[in-house]
Amino acid sequence: QHVDEQPRPHFVTLTRASSSTSRIMNHESMPRPKLDDRVAAATGVTPAPPAAHIVPASSDYVRLTTPVIPATPQLADKFALPLAYSITPLGNGAGGAPEVPCVNFSDLPNGGCTIVRCRRCRAYVNPYCHFIDAGRRWQCAVCRGLNDVPAPYYSTIDPTRNLRTDVDRRPELCHAVCDFIAPSDYLVRPPQRPTYVFLLDLSYNAAEFGLIESVCNGILDGLWKLKNAAEADGDDAQREAAVDRFESTQVGFVGFDAVVYLFNLRSGLSSPAMIVAPDLASDTANIIEKTGMQESLELPCLLEDLVVSLKDSFDLVVSLLEKL
Incomplete structure (x- = not known):
């Protein structure tokens, strides 16, 4: 062998698998998963589809580490998948990301009101809250507590959709991501220069x-x-x-x-x-x-x-x- 001659790589010949039917299961007949299929929960009840009026959170602002959440703690322990949210606050629509709508409760009629939040757990009003009693009260989506709707924030209920009649004009009720403009009572001191x-x-x-x-x-x-x-x-x-x-x-x-x-x-x-x-x-x-x-x-x-x-x-x- 010449000293300058490079050794030839060793190739392994791969043969095509036999198309005969397996004795255990027929792989050809197994259904393939579809991305739009909804998976039944551990209780056997298929969750309801997302509401049509809600604009989901863009992955530019909120991203889950895994697209599928294990149904049981045992399954989560078995696969050991990291489960966390990556949240990008103060998004400005850079890089093609959708613009984040802003909500200012001070602009409401009759002088406006402060940010609508649950009095029990302090969660913000959001698209997943339910308005009851003809729109005079709302139920928190986090703790299920009942809260009175401030007078400037009141709206009637559309009986055909069972939603507020102004839901499409209220970003906090139809967008999963929005920015709340904090009023002066949220500040512990005057705004500082950056x-x-x-x-x-x-x-x-x-x-x-x-x-x-x-x-x-x-x-x-x-x-x-x-x-x-x-x-x-x-x-x-x-x-x-x-x-x-x-x-x-x-x-x-x-x-x-x-x-x-x-x-x-x-x-x-x-x-x-x-x-x-x-x-x-x-x-x-x-x-x-x-x-x-x-x-x-x-x-x-x-x-x-x-x-x-x-x-x-x-x-x-x-x-x-x-x-x-």
């Missing part, structure tokens, strides 16, 4: 393997999207929201390796200023017992210079990320 503080690994290995460049490029891409959205043409509501998001956003950057690096990005500076802070706090910093927070630390410069308005210091932020 603030992003990025912690950057500036070690030698992070620079050597391109981690710093990748992270900075990703941050730059996100910040440019905020700026471009604020300057893009569009309807008044969308543009106003984009402008408000860009102008209210604050950012800050902290780097670390053997020491901690702080970056002064105060608007008006010609270039970002880096501050090396080797000892910000001792290892035995006290903990405030009531809040669980560390005691206040003395920073080498003003906090307003470290966490800045993205709109006012945008050029400095871009310069810093490009130089890192």
Whole structure:
């Protein structure tokens, strides 16, 4: 055999299985499963089909780890399938996902009302709740508790469908996924400005393997999207929201390796200023017992210079990320 000759692979010849009928069962006569068939529950009762007026949850927002749920605990233990939900909150319809409808109970007639929730278990009203007593009460789908319907939320019942007459106009009653606009009494404090503080690994290995460049490029891409959205043409509501998001956003950057690096990005500076802070706090910093927070630390410069308005210091932020 020549030294350069490669050994030939060994192929195994596969023969077609015999089509003769098995003595145990006839495989050809076995019915094939259909995706639209409903499987009978453990009690032998086939569950009712989903209501026609309900828009099911898109897998972009709610996804189950397995499409089939075992009927009994014994079956679940036997197959050991992980059973969990993957939920993506605050969906915005990106990537072709359907838009999530918003519900604002403050827009209801007669001054509106607060979010309708079960007084027993605090579950939100949803498409699987039942309205009874001519629409004056509703039954929770979670705990089966009965609740009074607030006057601004009242609607008559359509006898032909046994549903509220406004069900098709109420997203929370016909969509499995929707966003509830929280009223002011749901807030423990006034809404805060969105603030992003990025912690950057500036070690030698992070620079050597391109981690710093990748992270900075990703941050730059996100910040440019905020700026471009604020300057893009569009309807008044969308543009106003984009402008408000860009102008209210604050950012800050902290780097670390053997020491901690702080970056002064105060608007008006010609270039970002880096501050090396080797000892910000001792290892035995006290903990405030009531809040669980560390005691206040003395920073080498003003906090307003470290966490800045993205709109006012945008050029400095871009310069810093490009130089890192």
